[in-house]
């Protein structure tokens with residue numbers, strides 16, 4: 001078991017208002033893709049959604065499944081900018097599901113459930129999953145050598161929920177080099193165990209192994225510098241609201257998120273972490 005419901009709520013249920021202060025206006029809580037030095041975070045997040053929608057071949061009459069949908073940025077994008085007929089999101093977080101469903105977007109439904117045990121008769125033409133896989137395997141399971149089997153069960157479930165000919169736009173954080181100094185090691189451990197308990201960023205080679213025999217890897221894009229820039233932007237925006245955050249949510253919340261976001265900026269710079277986007281095609 002990776003992050004369970006209680007652990008996911010540690011990561012995402014501090015308060016919707018807290019995250020709204022420092023994420024982009026659509027509340028994407030994942031790496032944006034910057035087209036230029038001048039591009040804003042807001043535009044770069046739309047760019048990311050466009051890339052993944054292209055990878056997933058989202059089309060106007062199509063049905064889209066967003067696995068780990070967060071606060072619904074991608075659901076909103078596919079239903080408005082891409083006019084998808086139906087878009088279903090799954091999240092383990094109650095506050096995210098409430099937020100998405102309250103918006104009453106046309107054709108959009110958000111289900112609060114563990115994706116791995118969720119059952120539905122619907123099948124989807126396009127799948128998108130943005131940094132949900134990072135919650136699936138715990139550090140302990142990875143040490144026991146179970147990571148590839150856990151990811152393969154996820155790709156099998158995705159296959160079972162898709163229609164023949166389906167495409168899948170996947171994004172995951174990656175775990176690369178282990179830090180060689182005590183401070184970085186302690187900070188990376190803090191992010192894994194305190195901010196995102198129960199989960200562990202996957203290794204690229206584990207994902208490439210686990211997609212078989214369900215999905216063909218068509219494209220892989222590496223976006224390490226984009227995530228460094230995204231987390232640097234989040235950190236600057238959060239620090240801009242330091243007084244409000246300390247007053248409303250307490251010193252511990254501000255200090256923990258300051259440590260976590262500063263660590264992310266360093267981790268992407270030092271190649272401890274990276275980010276990849278994958279275009280996958282269903283094997284029929």
Ligand SMILES: C[S@@+](CC[C@H](N)C(=O)[O-])C[C@H]1O[C@@H](n2cnc3c(N)ncnc32)[C@H](O)[C@@H]1O
Pocket residue numbers: 003008012027028029030067068069070071073090091092093096113114115116129130131132135136
């Ligand atoms: C880092 S957030 C990304 C959210 C969104 N995709 C985005 O780009 O902003 C990870 C998401 O995965 C969801 N998640 C984690 N484990 C899950 C599970 N087993 N089943 C369903 N959702 C899960 C969390 O609730 C959260 O919405």
